[in-house]
Amino acid sequence: MDYLHVCIEVSGLKLEVIGNYWPGEAASWDSPGESESVEIDEVLTAEGTDIGSLIADNNDLQAQVEELAMDAYKEGRIWQATEAAIARREMAREAA
Secondary structure, eight states: OOEEEEEETTEEEEEEEEEEHHHHHOBBOOOOOOOOEEEEEHHHHHTOOBHHHHHHHHHHHHHHHHHHHHHHHHHHHHHHHHHHHHHHHHHHHHOO
């Protein structure tokens, strides 16, 4: 499980999503495995109002927010890995 804190946009409304990301696990001989998922604790508007319960009342909207949050989380992980690789290269050049 990883901490999830991302910003997404739904129908022109910018939202801050806070929760957990579960990477899932591969199937094994004693387990069917699990797909990756997100567990949303809060959905905040730009003003800081938590509208998570409002979103939870609409299954389609909740699924859209979960999908956008997972995509934003993955993009952030890719960006962090890229930035770390660049930083390592720069430090190696400076050390040489």
